[in-house]
Amino acid sequence: MEIIAKTLQGFEGILAGEIEALGGKNITPLKRAVKYEGDLELLYKSNYLLRTALRVITPFREEIVKNELQLYKKVYDYPWEELFSVKDSFSINPIVNSEIFRHSQYAGLKTKDAIVDRFRDKFGRRPNVNPVNALIQLDLHIREDKLTLSLDSSGHSLHMRGYRMYPVEAPLNEVLAAGIVMLSGWNGTDTFVDPMCGSGTILIEAARIAGNIPPQRKDASFCFQNWTNYDAKLWEKIIAEADANIKPIECEILGFDKSLQCVKASETNILEAGLENKIKVSRKDFFLQTDLPKCLIITNPPYDERLKLEDDMLFYKQIGDLMKKQLTGSAVWIFSGNMEALKHVGLKPSKRISLMNGPIEAGFYKFEVYEGSKR
Numbered sequence: 001m002e003i004i005a006k007t008l009q010g011f012e013g014i015l016a017g018e019i020e021a022l023g024g025k026n027i028t029p030l031k032r033a034v035k036y037e038g039d040l041e042l043l044y045k046s047n048y049l050l051r052t053a054l055r056v057i058t059p060f061r062e063e064i065v066k067n068e069l070q071l072y073k074k075v076y077d078y079p080w081e082e083l084f085s086v087k088d089s090f091s092i093n094p095i096v097n098s099e100i101f102r103h104s105q106y107a108g109l110k111t112k113d114a115i116v117d118r119f120r121d122k123f124g125r126r127p128n129v130n131p132v133n134a135l136i137q138l139d140l141h142i143r144e145d146k147l148t149l150s151l152d153s154s155g156h157s158l159h160m161r162g163y164r165m166y167p168v169e170a171p172l173n174e175v176l177a178a179g180i181v182m183l184s185g186w187n188g189t190d191t192f193v194d195p196m197c198g199s200g201t202i203l204i205e206a207a208r209i210a211g212n213i214p215p216q217r218k219d220a221s222f223c224f225q226n227w228t229n230y231d232a233k234l235w236e237k238i239i240a241e242a243d244a245n246i247k248p249i250e251c252e253i254l255g256f257d258k259s260l261q262c263v264k265a266s267e268t269n270i271l272e273a274g275l276e277n278k279i280k281v282s283r284k285d286f287f288l289q290t291d292l293p294k295c296l297i298i299t300n301p302p303y304d305e306r307l308k309l310e311d312d313m314l315f316y317k318q319i320g321d322l323m324k325k326q327l328t329g330s331a332v333w334i335f336s337g338n339m340e341a342l343k344h345v346g347l348k349p350s351k352r353i354s355l356m357n358g359p360i361e362a363g364f365y366k367f368e369v370y371e372g373s374k375r
Contacts, residue, residue: 001040002035002058003024003036003038003043003046004036005033007179008032008179008356009031010179010354010356012031012034014179014182015034018051019050024046025037040231041234044222044234044235052178054175055152055154055157056152057139057150057151060150061147061149063146064146065147071110072113074147075110075111075149076115080119081122083151084136086125086127088136089128089134089135090138091129091130091131092111092139093108094142095141096141097142097144098144100144107142112129115127116129137151137152137155151223154224155224161273162217163272164199164201164272165269173357173358176357180333180355180364184298184331184366190251191293192210193253193297195284195286195289195297196256196257196302197257197281198262198265199262199266200269202298203281206298210249253280255279256283257283258283258284258285259283263283286322296333297330297331297332299333299334300336301315301316301319301336313344317344317345319334320346320347323345328369332369333367334365335355335362335363336362337357339361342365345367347367
């Protein structure tokens, strides 16, 4: 079975490593995705255990289509009744990059028409289209004249882990948080600190990595559970094996924030994630701390669009000043969408990684703080 796991730009290598660890074969990194081969068990594991995947799809039909009539016929001819029944709802996610098909929604509409017409012609009834919460979700991809149809095995974005009960303004995507922790190379044993922790997403993802805790909840639902070939016993086996592989979290994981709202949000989300005894969060101003231990720091400084540009520069300069005074011997990773402000930390980064935070170009920079500081 061919499988494609979608991810965020910059995480393709990390995701490929995760897939290899799960037993994927013929792994090929793509742009914002990784293609690989595996069986039904690997497909289920991919949804439950991959930390940096957003969706997992399985391509099942490729055709060459030169016009909308060919598109309709190629789709109509496929035996859809073998994948789902008239009782099931379905949806289509169209992605089109073609000089032939200029409008993705129109291509999606023609595909929908072909599917429902086939059902109506064969059974006298048609399945319902549900664009919000369909039991069967299809990906339609057209690149020039190449049509690819895929089943979406996830059904929802896998960044929705289910623990964020108390969000704050501009929270960090869970997949993004897990990815930057993994990119840092954190070993899961050193003290881990996020001194501007917001709603606690980085802390929670770090704790789950340290404890080998699956990124998804046991009671999460996935579209593959609606497929005709769904194997409930295999799914139960995967969950049981994942439970058996969870290990104790033996390092300190600490979060601070000067905002009481953020501290409460973190505590609520940490409790919902079942990590209340593994992560300590307290209300502290990063710039007033004098007792931070040697540790790994990963943080996404708050961004307030109402601040003037020079205030941003000053804010990042203050971060650098504190690092030089208080954080000697620590490694500090800063993730920020303010690329200009990152230049004002006042220390030369030992590593620079280019990422995206939604549509915003972002940097993930590592600063190693030595005695006397290194510029």
